[in-house]
Amino acid sequence: MQALWLENGRLSIRDDLPAPVPTAGEALVRLRLAGICGTDLELVRGYYPYTGIPGHEFVGEIVESSDGTPPGCRVVGEINVSCGECETCRRNLPTHCERRSVLGIRDRHGAFAGYLSLPLRNLHRVPDTVPDEAAVFTEPLAAALQIQRQITITGEHRVLLIGAGRLGQLIAQTLALTGCDLHVSARYPRQKALLLNRGIRVIAENEAPARRYDIVIEATGSPSGFELARRAVRPRGTLVLKSTYRDSANVNLSSLVVDEISLIGSRCGPFEAALNLLEQRTVDPVALIDAEFPLARSVEAFDSAAKSGVIKVLIRP
Numbered sequence: 001m002q003a004l005w006l007e008n009g010r011l012s013i014r015d016d017l018p019a020p021v022p023t024a025g026e027a028l029v030r031l032r033l034a035g036i037c038g039t040d041l042e043l044v045r046g047y048y049p050y051t052g053i054p055g056h057e058f059v060g061e062i063v064e065s066s067d068g069t070p071p072g073c074r075v076v077g078e079i080n081v082s083c084g085e086c087e088t089c090r091r092n093l094p095t096h097c098e099r100r101s102v103l104g105i106r107d108r109h110g111a112f113a114g115y116l117s118l119p120l121r122n123l124h125r126v127p128d129t130v131p132d133e134a135a136v137f138t139e140p141l142a143a144a145l146q147i148q149r150q151i152t153i154t155g156e157h158r159v160l161l162i163g164a165g166r167l168g169q170l171i172a173q174t175l176a177l178t179g180c181d182l183h184v185s186a187r188y189p190r191q192k193a194l195l196l197n198r199g200i201r202v203i204a205e206n207e208a209p210a211r212r213y214d215i216v217i218e219a220t221g222s223p224s225g226f227e228l229a230r231r232a233v234r235p236r237g238t239l240v241l242k243s244t245y246r247d248s249a250n251v252n253l254s255s256l257v258v259d260e261i262s263l264i265g266s267r268c269g270p271f272e273a274a275l276n277l278l279e280q281r282t283v284d285p286v287a288l289i290d291a292e293f294p295l296a297r298s299v300e301a302f303d304s305a306a307k308s309g310v311i312k313v314l315i316r317p
Contacts, residue, residue, distance in 0.1 A: 006050060022117040027120050030061050032060050035314050050106065056079040057111065074132075076275070077103065079104070138271055138274045141277065161185065168220075185204070211259075212234055
């Protein structure tokens with residue numbers, strides 16, 4: 001099959017790779033559409049020493065499975081493949097499995113290819129009314145919803161979201177549903193326009209008052225974003241980190257102690273809840289799409305996705 005290959009920080013198109021052979025309990029999935037996210041770009045820059053087929057945001061269709069799922073059934077998939085046996089799995093924390101593989105990120109080929117394989121327990125059927133162009137956002141939308149699984153956000157909370165890129169836009173849309181007093185720090189004109197079109201208040205970095213927000217969500221993955229988040233959160237407030245950091249960030253730990261700040265890391269989230277929002281059309285991810293490329297031009301797609309201000313680039317096998 002044809003696939004995008006990452007090795008030593010270099011991307012190339014390969015036409016000589018065998019299609020995956022599902023093991024017991026897995027399904028073979030033909031890819032219909034896949035999305036490039038910030039983690040994919042960081043893998044190319046050396047965030048994690050991965051060699052193989054990248055890509056973890058996808059919608060596809062079943063080719064064959066061991067549970068009788070009919071071929072052609074559209075699915076999306078959770079990216080963490082757990083062992084089910086380690087202590088962490090026994091504590092019902094499969095996304096933190098000590099021996100997990102991660103689709104397109106760690107020890108498992110990903111979605112920028114003709115086919116992939118995943119355990120059946122990782123797959124979720126896509127409602128018939130949800131188009132591929134929306135379903136491909138299920139994984140990042142679930143990640144956005146994870147914040148609300150970790151902390152309660154209501155109309156009484158003053159919330160600042162820093163970063164309005166690929167993930168930030170989805171976080172903003174899900175936070176707006178809570179009725180909270182939401183402010184979003186956005187940098188680029190299109191980011192701002194997308195938020196304003198949904199009635200979400202946009203502010204500049206220098207407009208965020210210090211020590212006033214109950215909850216601050218940092219979604220830039222940059223040290224400067226963390227610094228702004230730290231300044232903005234009030235004493236005994238909550239700071240949520242929603243993106244990984246390629247470089248080290250200088251943190252005044254004493255100030256976190258003195259102000260009694262709750263610091264929360266947030267990663268993968270609930271797929272069924274994300275699919276429900278897409279089915280109800282409560283969120284609109286399709287508006288975030290900037291471009292679509294065929295798989296044969298996926299190196300070019302990565303170049304496009306890396307440009308400043310670009311939100312979502314899709315690859316269609």
